[in-house]
Amino acid sequence: MSSPIEVRLLTAGANWLRVGSMLGLGLTGYNSPLPEGSSVSVHTIETGASCIRGMQLVDEGRYDFAITTPPWLAKAAADGVTAFGLTDRPLDLRAVCVFPHFDQLALAVRADLGITSLRQIFEEKIPLRISTGPTHLGHSLGWVMDVLLAEYGVSVEDIEGWGGTVSSGGRQLNFLEVTDGGLTGRAALLAAGKLDAVFDEALMTKSWKEAAEAVPMTFLPIEDEVLSSLEAKYGARRTVLPAGRLPGVETDIPTLDFTGWLLYCRADVDDEIVFLTLQGLEQQTAQLETLFESQAPYAALTEPIDLSKAWQNTEVPLHPGAERFYRAKGFM
Numbered sequence: 001m002s003s004p005i006e007v008r009l010l011t012a013g014a015n016w017l018r019v020g021s022m023l024g025l026g027l028t029g030y031n032s033p034l035p036e037g038s039s040v041s042v043h044t045i046e047t048g049a050s051c052i053r054g055m056q057l058v059d060e061g062r063y064d065f066a067i068t069t070p071p072w073l074a075k076a077a078a079d080g081v082t083a084f085g086l087t088d089r090p091l092d093l094r095a096v097c098v099f100p101h102f103d104q105l106a107l108a109v110r111a112d113l114g115i116t117s118l119r120q121i122f123e124e125k126i127p128l129r130i131s132t133g134p135t136h137l138g139h140s141l142g143w144v145m146d147v148l149l150a151e152y153g154v155s156v157e158d159i160e161g162w163g164g165t166v167s168s169g170g171r172q173l174n175f176l177e178v179t180d181g182g183l184t185g186r187a188a189l190l191a192a193g194k195l196d197a198v199f200d201e202a203l204m205t206k207s208w209k210e211a212a213e214a215v216p217m218t219f220l221p222i223e224d225e226v227l228s229s230l231e232a233k234y235g236a237r238r239t240v241l242p243a244g245r246l247p248g249v250e251t252d253i254p255t256l257d258f259t260g261w262l263l264y265c266r267a268d269v270d271d272e273i274v275f276l277t278l279q280g281l282e283q284q285t286a287q288l289e290t291l292f293e294s295q296a297p298y299a300a301l302t303e304p305i306d307l308s309k310a311w312q313n314t315e316v317p318l319h320p321g322a323e324r325f326y327r328a329k330g331f332m
Contacts, residue, residue: 001272004037010057010066011042012050015292015300016261019067019099022288026280033276048139052077052086055264059091064269065277071098071262072237073140075315081234084146085137092267095314096274096322097281100303102204103258104241105144108248109197110190111216118220122154127163128196131186134168141201144256147234151226171200171207187214201258203245206298212246219246221254230256235315265319274321282307307331 007027011020020042027033027040034040043063045053054066055077068074073086080090109115109128121128133141135156149155156166171185187210189195198211211217219241230236239259240252265274281288285305292301308331311318318326326332 001035001270004035004039005273006038007034007040007065007273007277008063009040009042010045010050010054010063012044012054013047016050016067017042017044018291019261019263019288022284022291023065023277023281025287026282026284027276029280029283033279046138048134048142049137051140052137052143055091055093056087058264058266059093061266064273065096065263065265067099067261067263069101069103069140069261070237070256070258071095071260071313071315072235072257073143074262074264076234078316079235083234084143084150086143093264093316094267094269094319094322095311095316096263096265096277096319097307097310098312098314099261099263099301099305099310101259101261101300102302103201103260104203104239105141105148105199105201105222105256105258106203106208106241106246106253107197107199107220107222107255108212108217109220111218111248113196113218115218115220118152118222122152125162128159129165129194130159130167130197130199131171131189131195132166132168132199133171133201135166141258144236145199147230147236148222148226148256151229183210183214186211190214202300203241204298204300204302208246209298212248217248219249219253222256224254227254227256237315260313262314262316264316267319269319269321271319271321271324274319275325278307278322278325281305 009020011017024040024042051068057063058066077087077091078093133139135142159166185207191214227238237257239257241255243251292299311326
């Protein structure tokens with residue numbers, strides 16, 4: 001590279017903006033490896049929607065890099081899955097790295113309702129008041145819930161049609177909010193009897209811990225045949241919500257995996273740019289980790305960044321520039 005370039009990063013939301021800022025610094029610091037006059041721009045759009053819309057925007061060339069979660073969602077888009085509007089064509093995406101982020105889908109209902117399965121809810125048309133994330137294409141969770149509910153023959157609109165509610169109200173993801181021993185968000189709604197269920201990811205958050213402590217909750221498993229169908233249709237990754245992770249989780253609960261933040265790019269991004277992006281990340285890893293320390297013990301970055309493992313479990317193929325970096329470091 002000899003002429004100035006612009007590298008465009010789509011890293012929406014409080015957590016991913018931290019990542020984007022350190023990637024930008026790694027590329028444009030005092031010893032920038034980019035040609036003189038180059039720049040890096042960090043962009044944000046609607047946070048939840050960026051998980052899905054960002055993939056098509058990268059494919060179209062509006063941005064060079066972006067982040068999504070879970071990584072298997074990117075594989076579905078790369079494979080051209082059109083269900084529920086995920087994409088309208090196969091997207092030409094390549095993986096750069098995966099950041100360590102423990103997460104799973106949890107489906108919890110008030111224990112005093114006596115509900116023991118998802119099928120019971122849908123067959124009996126129980127009018128639950130459900131708190132979730134942004135629905136449909138407003139968040140990766142929304143799309144995952146669409147395909148999950150479809151396996152049971154229902155939809156968000158069906159639940160609302162029989163008198164239930166499905167809302168992202170009370171989600172409350174402010175890690176730093178301080179209260180004088182009072183409850184906030186979902187926990188307050190559960191304790192007041194205004195909420196029946198929480199169907200969401202982001203298990204590392206204070207919001208989930210407070211919700212699980214507010215009232216006794218039953219965590220519902222996803223049946224094996226449903227998980228197998230989602231795996232076959234969309235490449236969904238199955239996992240278990242481990243026993244003891246939250247109050248009320250007494251055994252491992254079969255569910256869907258949301259682990260990992262995938263940094264990806266267009267397939268035609270120059271190999272050298274991808275290589276230098278990872279080199280910049282390596283230089284800024286310690287500083288990036290400190291940006292999440294204020295969230296402890298609810299940090300979204302759930303482990304130290306280990307670049308020797310960051311090329312694993314990407315779901316989509318590695319970009320050649322990323323593979324060159326990992327091989328040059330002796331990681332592959």
